[in-house]
Amino acid sequence: MKHTEEPADFASIALDPATTAFFFDFDGTLAEIVDDPDAVTIGDDVRDALVAIGEAAGGSLAVISGREIAAIDRFLSPLTLPVGGAHGAERRSVEGDVHRTEFDSGDLDRLAARVEGFAREYPGTSVETKRTSVALHYRRNPAAEEECVALARSLAEEYPSVSLLAGKMVLEFKFSGRTKADVIADFMAEEPFSGRRPVYFGDDVTDEDAFRVMPRWDGVSVKIGEGPTEAGYRLADPSALHAWMKRLAQGPGR
Numbered sequence: 001m002k003h004t005e006e007p008a009d010f011a012s013i014a015l016d017p018a019t020t021a022f023f024f025d026f027d028g029t030l031a032e033i034v035d036d037p038d039a040v041t042i043g044d045d046v047r048d049a050l051v052a053i054g055e056a057a058g059g060s061l062a063v064i065s066g067r068e069i070a071a072i073d074r075f076l077s078p079l080t081l082p083v084g085g086a087h088g089a090e091r092r093s094v095e096g097d098v099h100r101t102e103f104d105s106g107d108l109d110r111l112a113a114r115v116e117g118f119a120r121e122y123p124g125t126s127v128e129t130k131r132t133s134v135a136l137h138y139r140r141n142p143a144a145e146e147e148c149v150a151l152a153r154s155l156a157e158e159y160p161s162v163s164l165l166a167g168k169m170v171l172e173f174k175f176s177g178r179t180k181a182d183v184i185a186d187f188m189a190e191e192p193f194s195g196r197r198p199v200y201f202g203d204d205v206t207d208e209d210a211f212r213v214m215p216r217w218d219g220v221s222v223k224i225g226e227g228p229t230e231a232g233y234r235l236a237d238p239s240a241l242h243a244w245m246k247r248l249a250q251g252p253g254r
């Protein structure tokens with residue numbers, strides 16, 4: 001269902017963790033956006049809330065990110081949660097089993113070399129090369145946006161099987177056809193997620209795929225921050241989400 005109205009304030013609905021499956025996007029949702037993609041931090045209070053909510057939900061809690069599972073583990077250490085990583089191309093289940101989409105990485109290596117060459121010419125831009133995608137960041141050189149977009153369009157034509165994602169000051173070349181919606185469907189088909197009502201929190205364009213799939217399970221979609229969205233609800237920013245998580249973690253009546 002496409003929402004044409006402004007999303008409602010999420011604070012207006014009550015969720016029972018005993019019957020809910022929780023899905024959290026990472027950057028811009030659990031973590032505040034920062035200039036350096038490697039400099040993200042997560043407070044102990046947020047880690048504690050994730051643990052408490054996960055326990056109250058019988059383990060039905062996962063992080064869904066464009067980042068790889070290893071990066072999410074590093075930022076959330078010592079927690080190792082169920083994760084849908086690399087925009088859906090990899091998944092670690094509640095049991096700890098890791099599923100990865102396999103593909104021939106030759107094109108990815110060639111494309112990454114081109115993007116790295118570009119980044120050397122534009123100081124402040126940087127390249128994040130993952131197993132199934134290449135991200136060109138320009139948050140530290142916003143003036144280079146036009147050149148970054150021109151490169152991205154030209155590479156998208158050259159590599160027609162690649163999906164181009166325009167995120168928050170990042171252009172990402174995705175080689176896997178999987179999306180966040182696919183990885184959520186995988187979680188929802190398994191215990192302890194199956195039969196529950198999902199709630200998905202996200203802030204960026206790739207989260208819209210997840211928002212759109214929520215009605216399949218009568219789920220709830222929550223956009224973090226400003227901007228157009230198909231989500232049904234909105235919270236102002238990651239701090240507002242953290243405050244909500246901490247209240248939920250404390251239990252009913254708090």
Ligand SMILES: O=P(O)(O)OC[C@H]1O[C@H](O[C@H]2O[C@H](CO)[C@@H](O)[C@H](O)[C@H]2O)[C@H](O)[C@@H](O)[C@@H]1O
Binds near residue numbers: 167
């Ligand atoms: O799906 P997500 O968990 O939201 O990941 C999306 C991308 O997030 C990261 O980049 C963004 O966050 C950085 C840190 O705050 C910021 O510097 C950058 O401008 C943002 O685009 C991450 O680096 C990417 O790999 C993810 O795909």
